[in-house]
Amino acid sequence: MKEEIKNRIIRLKQEKNAVILTHYYAPAEAQEIADYVGDSFYLAKVAKKSTADIIVFCGVSFMGESAKILNPDKKVLMPDLTADCPMAHMVAKGKIEEMREKYEDLAVVCYINSTAELKCLSDVCVTSSNAIKIVKALPNKNIFFIPDRNLGRYVASQIPEKNIIINDGCCPIHASITKEQLIEQKEKHPAAPILIHPECEPELLEISDVIGSTAELIDYVSQSPHEEFIVCTEDGVDYKLVTDNPEKKFFYPDPRPCCTDMKLNTLENILLALEKENHEVLVNETVAAKAQKSLDRMLELGR
Ligand code: 13P
Numbered sequence: 001m002k003e004e005i006k007n008r009i010i011r012l013k014q015e016k017n018a019v020i021l022t023h024y025y026a027p028a029e030a031q032e033i034a035d036y037v038g039d040s041f042y043l044a045k046v047a048k049k050s051t052a053d054i055i056v057f058c059g060v061s062f063m064g065e066s067a068k069i070l071n072p073d074k075k076v077l078m079p080d081l082t083a084d085c086p087m088a089h090m091v092a093k094g095k096i097e098e099m100r101e102k103y104e105d106l107a108v109v110c111y112i113n114s115t116a117e118l119k120c121l122s123d124v125c126v127t128s129s130n131a132i133k134i135v136k137a138l139p140n141k142n143i144f145f146i147p148d149r150n151l152g153r154y155v156a157s158q159i160p161e162k163n164i165i166i167n168d169g170c171c172p173i174h175a176s177i178t179k180e181q182l183i184e185q186k187e188k189h190p191a192a193p194i195l196i197h198p199e200c201e202p203e204l205l206e207i208s209d210v211i212g213s214t215a216e217l218i219d220y221v222s223q224s225p226h227e228e229f230i231v232c233t234e235d236g237v238d239y240k241l242v243t244d245n246p247e248k249k250f251f252y253p254d255p256r257p258c259c260t261d262m263k264l265n266t267l268e269n270i271l272l273a274l275e276k277e278n279h280e281v282l283v284n285e286t287v288a289a290k291a292q293k294s295l296d297r298m299l300e301l302g303r
């Protein structure tokens, strides 16, 4: 059954000149069928360069929106339009205006995990793999970092010379992993280094060995002489980790962190999206034009 669905997806992709972009948190089957799999920064770069007529984005809404903003003339589809990232909404627009009034020399730095409306009110976007580099490169002393408090605090800890004001949003999945859950894994597997995503709470980052985006953590494993790893992020990364490193072992906090929105990217939904082309991502043109500036600035500064 799954094989038949895969074959139909492959046929439709060719017929319609479509390309499938998948995030590492999507189900294994969506990673397997994808043309490109990666972290948010990589996928934004791929979307920008794509020559396909249709982009099928297996991720959550801010990723589909970013692909559309970077490609206003292309059709961007999502397997399930309800796949959303709760953190993407976690800042009040009024708060941004308030900060702009308070500080003359302010840059609003927006984690890509945010709605198009928030991007359009910001000066530059960042992802977890380029945030430190981009914030360092900004001429402004005052930074309002939205919406993720944990990535914001991590960036602030690496750039003490800037005044980084942090908004109080978070990823419900990463922020609910506890220090005790991590220590439990370390006690069971003392030789395993702890790899962690910066969306986790600072007290967890403090006891970890490697902090990075999904792609950075995956790259670390491939180059590391270690045989086992404690992986403190959403468990979709397991597919790539195990495929690339069949001889290595991976342990996760218990319960394994799972982003249910990402898991809506099933083969059945990918097929439906390609067949019917009705799960189209649409962004208001005025919002998209402004948001594009923030995304383009990220691509420029993050290069
Ligand atoms: P990455 O950019 O590290 O892939 O992270 C995206 C994300 O949604 C993390 O929760």
Ligand code: SF4
Pocket: 025, 060, 084, 085, 086, 087, 113, 171, 172, 173, 174, 199, 234, 259, 261, 262
């Ligand atoms: Fe959003 Fe968290 Fe899911 Fe990433 S893991 S998409 S930050 S809810």
